[in-house]
Amino acid sequence: MKTPKRSPFKRWLFRIFRKNETAIRELNYLFWECTWRCNLSCRHCGSDCQSEAHVPDMPFEDFLHAIAPLEKRYPRDTVIIAITGGEPLLRRDLADCGKKLREHGFRWGIVTNGMLYDTARHQELVAAGLSSVTVSLDGLEETHNWLRGHPESYRRAMNALRLIAHTRGLSYDVVTCVHQRNIGELSRLKEELIANGIRYWRLFTIAPIGRAASNDTLQLSRSQLEEMLQFIAQTRQEGRINITFSCEAYTGKYEESIRDSYFFCRAGINIGSVLIDGSISACPNINRSFVQGNIYQDDLMEVWDNKFQVMRNREWMRCGPCAKCKDFRQCLGGAMHLHPTLDQPVLRCYKFS
Amino acid sequence: MKILERVRNKKQRILRALFGTFSATALMFTFQACYGMPPGILLQPRGQVLDAETGEPVEGLQVNLWMHPIDTTDHEGYFAGEFQEYSPVEYRVDVIDIDSTVNGLYERLDTTISAEQLQGMELKVQRIHEDS
Numbered sequence: 001m002k003t004p005k006r007s008p009f010k011r012w013l014f015r016i017f018r019k020n021e022t023a024i025r026e027l028n029y030l031f032w033e034c035t036w037r038c039n040l041s042c043r044h045c046g047s048d049c050q051s052e053a054h055v056p057d058m059p060f061e062d063f064l065h066a067i068a069p070l071e072k073r074y075p076r077d078t079v080i081i082a083i084t085g086g087e088p089l090l091r092r093d094l095a096d097c098g099k100k101l102r103e104h105g106f107r108w109g110i111v112t113n114g115m116l117y118d119t120a121r122h123q124e125l126v127a128a129g130l131s132s133v134t135v136s137l138d139g140l141e142e143t144h145n146w147l148r149g150h151p152e153s154y155r156r157a158m159n160a161l162r163l164i165a166h167t168r169g170l171s172y173d174v175v176t177c178v179h180q181r182n183i184g185e186l187s188r189l190k191e192e193l194i195a196n197g198i199r200y201w202r203l204f205t206i207a208p209i210g211r212a213a214s215n216d217t218l219q220l221s222r223s224q225l226e227e228m229l230q231f232i233a234q235t236r237q238e239g240r241i242n243i244t245f246s247c248e249a250y251t252g253k254y255e256e257s258i259r260d261s262y263f264f265c266r267a268g269i270n271i272g273s274v275l276i277d278g279s280i281s282a283c284p285n286i287n288r289s290f291v292q293g294n295i296y297q298d299d300l301m302e303v304w305d306n307k308f309q310v311m312r313n314r315e316w317m318r319c320g321p322c323a324k325c326k327d328f329r330q331c332l333g334g335a336m337h338l339h340p341t342l343d344q345p346v347l348r349c350y351k352f353s
Numbered sequence: 354m355k356i357l358e359r360v361r362n363k364k365q366r367i368l369r370a371l372f373g374t375f376s377a378t379a380l381m382f383t384f385q386a387c388y389g390m391p392p393g394i395l396l397q398p399r400g401q402v403l404d405a406e407t408g409e410p411v412e413g414l415q416v417n418l419w420m421h422p423i424d425t426t427d428h429e430g431y432f433a434g435e436f437q438e439y440s441p442v443e444y445r446v447d448v449i450d451i452d453s454t455v456n457g458l459y460e461r462l463d464t465t466i467s468a469e470q471l472q473g474m475e476l477k478v479q480r481i482h483e484d485s
Contacts, residue, residue: 020368029392082389109390134390171391248387271386283386
């Protein structure tokens with residue numbers, strides 16, 4: 001298929017925009033890793049969470065205390081808290097936490113596998129001010145259940161999605177981890193989503209991190225990766241469902257046709273996280289060696305203002321395959337989670353020339 | 354030192370505002386962590402497009418929000434759609450005649466509306482008369 005022509009002017013403008021956003025560095029997307037407990041044991045999990053986590057859930061009061069400075073600094077409703085885990089629905093106090101976050105002027109949402117998302121829970125969460133949900137759906141029924149390791153997981157995720165998609169004003173999307181087993185069924189999955197009234201769909205690949213690092217069958221080959229990008233571009237042209245490629249990597253010639261904007265890893269620029277043990281980082285899937293502080297010892301905003309340099313100046317990523325790449329200034333070394341440590345090159349390059 | 358920092362901050366904010374205004378899309382500011390949920394609020398803009406002279410509804414016009422097609426007006430001039438937004442302050446709306454002279458020929462309307470007006474827009478478009 002033909003890809004749209006690269007626009008050097010737009011790309012140049014975008015780089016100015018990115019540089020400016022990096023300088024402003026507003027923290028307006030904060031993950032809260034509220035639990036490490038999970039009710040599934042997915043083959044591709046990037047977090048290595050467990051059914052009975054050895055780390056206890058973080059008390060909500062601790063988190064609320066840590067984010068108090070954000071409330072003072074930023075206008076109401078401009079910071080969103082992304083509650084993640086493990087599986088956040090395992091926390092019985094989730095709606096109470098959300099309600100308090102709204103009272104303090106934060107918007108909030110969850111990333112869930114949908115296993116515990118029934119009508120009663122949906123109503124409870126919406127009443128507590130839930131504004132955004134992401135549900136994972138990794139293929140048609142058989143494939144999804146295989147990856148998630150539970151025979152009911154597809155049906156329950158679909159039920160959750162139907163509830164969410166038909167609720168007015170609730171922002172949502174479906175995320176699908178594309179791997180070798182489900183790449184052939186993306187077209188059928190698309191029809192399934194459309195038939196169920198679902199309009200927002202995001203695809204990403206499985207990074208070789210966490211549990212997925214030891215499972216070769218989950219990584220797409222180079223040609224499969226391109227096949228997936230072409231599928232996204234074609235589906236966007238059809239206009240029947242809003243599909244995007246996750247902001248996980250620079251894709252070269254596909255940049256203009258697979259997302260609404262260019263690749264921009266905002267980890268440490270707009271995105272921060274409070275991890276289960278209080279660690280302060282950016283996205284939770286970033287290697288824990290990049291932790292910048294801890295809410296039990298440090299002030300979150302002080303850490304945000306004075307640290308995170310490793311994510312705001314990414315020249316150190318210019319090594320390995322990136323060392324002589326002419327697209328580096330556009331890509332800046334890909335997403336942070338694709339870098340295992342400071343002295344190692346990117347785990348995977350997604351660029352197509 | 355503090356003055357220099359203030360000037361720099363001001364410059365960054367101005368540049369950001371310029372990007373917001375002229376990028377023709379709010380999507381540059383609509384980001385999502387790769388493993389997180391969408392940060393936006395799902396808006397449901399709706400309204401009616403009327404002929405500015407006669408007050409009659411106009412069919413066949415495309416209504417865009419931040420350049421993204423929302424809907425095409427029906428025979429009563431109504432439109433309704435969805436849009437994920439990150440910064441709910443004001444919205445750029447434009448209405449484009451996409452069916453040429455079928456249902457009449459209309460000038461492009463380009464306007465800005467507030468968040469409060471989003472679910473009850475009344476947009477008036479100017480007809481282009483064939484003899485003009």
